[in-house]
Amino acid sequence: MKTESFIKKQPYIIAGPCSAESESQLLQVANKIKDIADVFRAGCWKPRTSPNSFEGFGKRSLKWLQKVQNETGLKVITEVATAKHVELCLSAGIDMLWIGARTTVNPFYVQEIAEAIKGVNIPVFVKNPIHPEIGLWLGALERLDKSGVHKLCAIHRGFYNYKKTGYRNDPKWEVPIKLREYVSHIPIICDPSHIAGNASLIEDVSQIAMDINLDGLMIETHALPQTALSDSEQQVTPKELQKILSNLILR
Ligand code: PEP
Numbered sequence: 744m745k746t747e748s749f750i751k752k753q754p755y756i757i758a759g760p761c762s763a764e765s766e767s768q769l770l771q772v773a774n775k776i777k778d779i780a781d782v783f784r785a786g787c788w789k790p791r792t793s794p795n796s797f798e799g800f801g802k803r804s805l806k807w808l809q810k811v812q813n814e815t816g817l818k819v820i821t822e823v824a825t826a827k828h829v830e831l832c833l834s835a836g837i838d839m840l841w842i843g844a845r846t847t848v849n850p851f852y853v854q855e856i857a858e859a860i861k862g863v864n865i866p867v868f869v870k871n872p873i874h875p876e877i878g879l880w881l882g883a884l885e886r887l888d889k890s891g892v893h894k895l896c897a898i899h900r901g902f903y904n905y906k907k908t909g910y911r912n913d914p915k916w917e918v919p920i921k922l923r924e925y926v927s928h929i930p931i932i933c934d935p936s937h938i939a940g941n942a943s944l945i946e947d948v949s950q951i952a953m954d955i956n957l958d959g960l961m962i963e964t965h966a967l968p969q970t971a972l973s974d975s976e977q978q979v980t981p982k983e984l985q986k987i988l989s990n991l992i993l994r
């Protein structure tokens with residue numbers, strides 16, 4: 744695979760809420776983290792288990808991300824799961840895209856996304872599939888590469904738990920380590936929020952990610968986590984984010 748490196752700083756930090764809930768909610772967090780994060784995240788389309796859960800504000804929330812770009816100078820990233828999402832993000836000038844765990848499992852969707860991005864030099868982050876099948880993770884990166892997407896990064900967000908482990912998603916650290924053996928030139932960051940499932944565990948998971956030399960962190964951050972419309976238990980406040988990052992020991 745041909746890759747163009749675009750991650751110039753280590754650890755590379757992506758932070759922001761699980762979901763884009765309103766313009767003011769995004770600006771409130773973005774203004775507080777603009778000096779400690781490299782990229783601002785927020786999900787506009789949310790893949791929820793139940794259709795009765797909040798599924799995101801879709802297209803109209805892309806405008807709120809543009810406001811974050813203009814007001815804070817932060818780069819912004821959101822999740823895409825279909826060619827339509829890609830098209831809307833590209834026309835809204837979203838800086839980077841991520842493919843979620845529920846999409847990486849489906850080669851048809853990954854192929855559709857890869858073809859929709861073709862010819863556009865945008866960084867794409869690929870989360871691991873829900874179950875620990877490294878071939879699917881690698882296959883998704885290869886599909887993007889074959890479409891000419893060369894600014895690639897993998898995101899390790901843990902795996903569905905078949906047994907209780909104390910984590911929302913089992914980290915199975917051996918899997919990202921194995922991925923690195925296969926594609927040593929592709930950076931891998933960790934998403935401790937979806938591994939932990941609980942704000943109190945984020946710091947420890949982040950430290951392990953640094954100890955195994957992952958390249959960065961994606962941490963869900965919300966001004967008032969208890970009011971969040973999705974993943975409220977695992978989101979940290981901007982203050983807590985700052986503390987987590989300053990406590991990290993980089994060896
Ligand atoms: C998210 O990042 O909010 C998300 C839905 O992630 P995942 O695909 O890892 O479940």
Ligand code: MN
Pocket residue numbers: 761762963973974
């Ligand atoms: Mn989330």
